[in-house]
Amino acid sequence: MIMILIALLVLTFIVFAVGFLYFWGVNPGDITIFLTNDLSYTLPAAIMLVCVLLVGLLIGNGVHFLSAFLYSFRHWKGGRRLKKAEEVGSIYRSGVGRLLSGDLKQARTLLKKALDRDPQRVDIYLAMASVALQEGNTPEGIELLQQARKLDPQGLEVLFKLATTFEESGRREESMAIYKELLEGDANNRKAMRALRDIQIDLGSWQDALTLQKRILKTSKSGSKVETEKKILLQLRYEIAHSDLADGGRDQAIEVCRDIIKKDATFTPARVTLGDAYHQAGRDTDAAKVYQDGYKALKKSVFLARLEDLYINAEDPAALLAFYRSQMQVDSEDMLLKLYLGRLCLRLEMVDEAMEHLTDLETSGVDFTKLHLLLAEAQRRRNNTEEAIVEYQKALSIDGHLLLGFVCEACGARLTEWHSRCPECKTWDSLVLPERKQIQDAKLIETPKMIPHGSLEG
Template identity: 50%
Template structure:
């Protein structure tokens, strides 16, 4: 059918040629140079144009066909290479996850030799270097990956976490800022940068970032936790302003926090500090007293003691303690601070009464025993003082010195082959062992007769 169609096309073309030649019997002279010309019939000219068109069209078709075949061949080759690289890469990652760093390094390096711009391999190799303790090498690999694709979030996050693990926090912060420049509402970047600012004590920046976190965390299960952190950061900003001498502005924030979160102890303590800095000592005392009544924290009693001793007015604090003990005789922390204050004022008998009441309540505390020992010593009740001091120091009749885990700091009165806290074997040693090992006896030079 195709041959018949082709023959029919030729017959029609010849018929058209004969017809044109019959209609145009005259010849055409074409000058292509001065005194040089070619003479031919119009039908032949038409035939030439048609043939040239056919040749050009066929040539274009051949070129398109060759180009397509070449692209197809190159794509197949690239796909084959990608499959081979992918298989090697997956095997390398498997080895890396299995802890076989040597084999993983060889496989991943093989991938990089074939494709130096393979991002996933650069990131995996960086992870390997970090596990192997080569932080700088990991950073170099990640920087190469960033140069290849500066907008790749995985690379930027990995680079930021690597900088952070190496203690290069400013560079880590720059990476998180780069992520936020690409994706301003990225929660992980916002939280990570906020945590870096908190670690650096940059409270203003941390607060600003936390406000952005709250905007993107609406509906999140962590919303309440984020609100709590926002309040803590507001406190830190206000506390920094108080330290800088801006007590009036700080006081406003402290009072807001006391209303919003009545159980937030630092706000109550610092509110009193701000009032005292503004010369409103009576209001500061009232805040601290009310804070202790509501929250029962010893820091309020410490603030009251420091204030009244600075003001040389211990009688007012004694009155407060006596009235408070009458109101709440079961409050042992109140009695502890009352006894300590009496001891400070050399009111030893009253101090012993308060401290002995606590001891009879079954409280075992090194602070309590130390204060009792000091009170007994001042009354020259030495046997009782020694007993109280021994309890405070945690010593025993056998004079066991105790052990501590060198890895995690877990203390134990007995030596153990394995630490239950961190699971390390052979880590228990004498408390402060290094101090004794590093110490050297004082060298005493022999003094000869007549020498000074």
């Protein structure tokens, strides 16, 4: 192989020499090159050609060498950056892993190390903010998110996390400002619109929330959330109508509530408020019809309560009694109606009929405090003292042992027996006496002690 290479070099030299001699032979003249007015060089044409070729080769090789050097340098520098990025990424992933496992102290150490190595990585700031927020250090979390925002002013993840943190810390105005900024950049960002809408709902800004809800529906023409968004639209329209009614705008409230009922006949608040608006307008007959139709359609107790207030205030309990009885003929097993009918009969001193309806409830397995109080009152009016006492004891959950019971401090569940762990919320060591705090905080009041007769010394 080496011999072949040497032979090629010798052949190349021979060809070049022959070509040089030939060129010199056919171009015997000299060439003069002036570098300045006073400086010049005169050389044979063949030698001048060789010099030009050599200079060209030298420049070409120099450019090639410089290009190769720059490429190698950039490759070396890029390799270092890549290696650094890999090292920082590895530390960052370890920190996030410790964060997810709940080891906040180790997570902070690793993420701080990664941030020191590369202070331009937004994801590290986000992870550090999560650590601070989980530690309960909200100001530090917000500061870290603000730094991330400076590095990536338009980053959706940064802006959403910062807005959420502001909202959770009670800084709603700043949270709303960020959501509005997001919507300026992306007017159809449904997540931002929903978040801003929810804040406005919490603040009671019904009109602003309604305007946003209409925009949300325009961008949500299909999908699983469309029906939910339509219901929210009706709910917001209702809140505005309810506010209008409170401000004296009865006619507008009536119009909106009627339209809402047409679109969603199961929306109870619209029916109740429509009846209230009619009542305020002095149209009690229309109000009664709305309440009656509402109960017939939805079986909600609020309609019976409204009817009772309407008829009792109008001193017309007979009309209410007639409605209750007519409905009982339609559905004799309507237990909710039996409860209200029994209570009405008790108020009207129709004790026997009241006992009939209330007893039907009790024998059907219904058991709650108010029912036993009504039964106790009915028995008392019958002068059945013993039976009344029994019902009062049931209402107060009093048994023969006078058990005081226990309540869970975590979830409020009431239990007759103590458990090491609450059966409802599964919290350990949380069952205490319901009145424990009241008893512990009480202070004994000094009162004069009774002196037994005959204990005084003469």
